[in-house]
Amino acid sequence: MTIAGFIVRNALRNKRRFLLSVSSVAMSLFLLVTLQVALRELTNPINDEGSTLRIIVRNKVSLAQPLPARQLPTIERIPGVAAITPFSYYGGLYKGDEKFTSFAQFAVDPARALDLLSDARVPPEQMQAWIADRTSAIVGKMTADRYGLKVGDRMPFTGQIYPCDLEFKIAGIYQGTADDRNVMFHQKYLDEALGDPGTVGTWWVKASSVEEAPLVTERINKAFANTSAEVRAETERAFQLGFVSMWANIKILIGGISMVVVFALLLVTVSTMSMAIRERFRELAVLKALGFRRRELFAFILAESFGLATLGAFFGAGGAWLLYRTLDMPKLTGGMFVVFEVTPQMLALAFTIAAVLGLLSAVAPMIGVARTSVVQGLKTLD
């Protein structure tokens, strides 16, 4: 029998215990990975090429405060601005949704939005149809699939933020952006319904290059300083990170719970390992008597606990990876999470924790073995 074979046999001698230990480690690591994914979704917004170029201009007071439509020509003239469109969050409740609609609807200027939506793929004839008809809208593929919508269908909404109900005709379906859920429609249509108040929600600006982007934001902020509607211009990424700050203590809470899970995991593995070693003190004493040296015994113990923990990580973290790849998470969570992705970093974290776990849980039994003399060990009853 080889040494490796000896270790494997030893680990598997109580199959039930081995299975239970591996499962509980796997379960905990699965949970840990799930929490990490959720935390990342909440705190680390989607980052794509366009989001470093896109700048969002909102009222300095807050996002809920509108901006005057007259700002458009001023921003357009600012050097480094490649494109601009109004971008107003309509916040309607889609027909049939009780209290909460999981996708957003934005009022834009379609002709101008083309440049800003460069990563959205829409058939050109659909794009033309959208621009031509001011009651029409384009819909993200995820939303279209979820509600079984196709070109030509109508989408009625009840206004929750604006005091007007709108109905759009679907002119096209887009895909390829970081979040293919939104509905985009004509700002003019919204203005008409509201009696032309001369305001927009925010401006969406595209900088001519990544290097220009910070300069452009600064210029926009300056252009409206000391006016009746001061603005806050920031890159889309910074804007999204602003939302993260609003989650406040919830972030810390999820982080804390992850720690608790890891700790619980440690307890389980440590206790199992010491259980496994305690019941074979006599054997280890025999091995010692046969001439195996202490560090060889340590290696046996270490290999076993290490193997157990890594196997748990393999099933737990690997299982999470596989599960979230196969499951349709946006659908399952009602659109709360768009991308539920297990990153390589998370897998690495899970395996690192498993490795540390394996080491730590071998320590206590090793001390026990080191302290026990051969005679004492041979005398031990279970």
Place this chain on the structure above:
Amino acid sequence: MALPLRYSFRNVLIRWRSTFATVLGIALVVFVFVLLQSLAAGIEKSSGNTGDSRNIMIVRKGSTAESASLISRENLREIQYFEEIARNERNEPLISADVLVLVSLPRIDGSGEANVLLRGISARGVELRPQVQLVAGRWFTPGKREIVVSSRMAKRFANFSLGQSFKAGTASLTVVGWLDGGGSAFDSECWMDADECRSLFERDLYSSFLARPVDEAAGAKLLARIEADRRFKLKAEKEVAYYQKQTMTAAPIKWLGGFLAIMMSVGAVFAAMNTMYASIGARTREIGTLRVLGFRRRSVVAALLIEGALLALIGGVAGCAIAYLWNGYTTATMGFETFSEIVFEFTVTPRLMGEGLIFAVIVGLMGSFLPSVRASRLPVINALKSV
């Protein structure tokens, strides 16, 4: 014949070293469960605690949140003279036309900005909300750019101390007082004069009206009258009923709490099974002896199940105790209805602790069921022979 309870109980105590990890594991599961549910309970308590049962709130038809509602001044002019609305000793109608504005303000710890709900109230606004008390400074002077902030928000946002001022819109507001909402949703608000607020943020319209009817019957009449009048596109409901519905933020937290508890408890069941198998394995001879003495199989199973349940119960009590340390601790997150920071307390209720304990016992029973069945099935002779 059943084994005495004492057998199970003493077993738990004697083998405490080997069962310690299991107990702690279960304690952590219960802790996470109770803690998360206490957050949701805190949000629900704060919204359930808000409002005066006599008051009626009027918002735009179709708006789900007060902050998204718009009502004109013309509506105010008409409604305030309704005979259903009570008057104070100076014969002024008890109605407040409020305007709600979200203002993005920096946090005190410099970790970014968050939306704060600013409420502009009319002269009767304070009188209509007796649960809101001034705890420091004074109320704002109508017509001045002064603001009274919630004392709990003052700990979270920069420049909220008395005498300090912060910029909002085109002007700056001076903090003249601190209010305390008595654990209600008003603890997440800042109050100022409604008309100053409207001019500062260029609002032609009010957000909501809050009115006090003469009596219960007049209240019902007022609700019906506003609903029936076609000129107003308004919705009237009891103030308490409106706030009671503001618990959308609690739903995902509850869901998360349940999800985590179930997932973690699966792990805990595995661990408990491990411990019980080992503990039973170590006393095979003892169990054999019990059988020889005439104890039935089901008595042995029952005793071991009780042992597992007791073990889990100890864990559950410990978990509840750790979670209880957080009780009353103030925390905050973004409210889904208002889109602003809401402040609330961890609220560990007896009901939650009860649920946590039941949860623990179920984990214990599930963890010890298979091991105890196995123990009872051991052939007596073999059991006695084992070392």
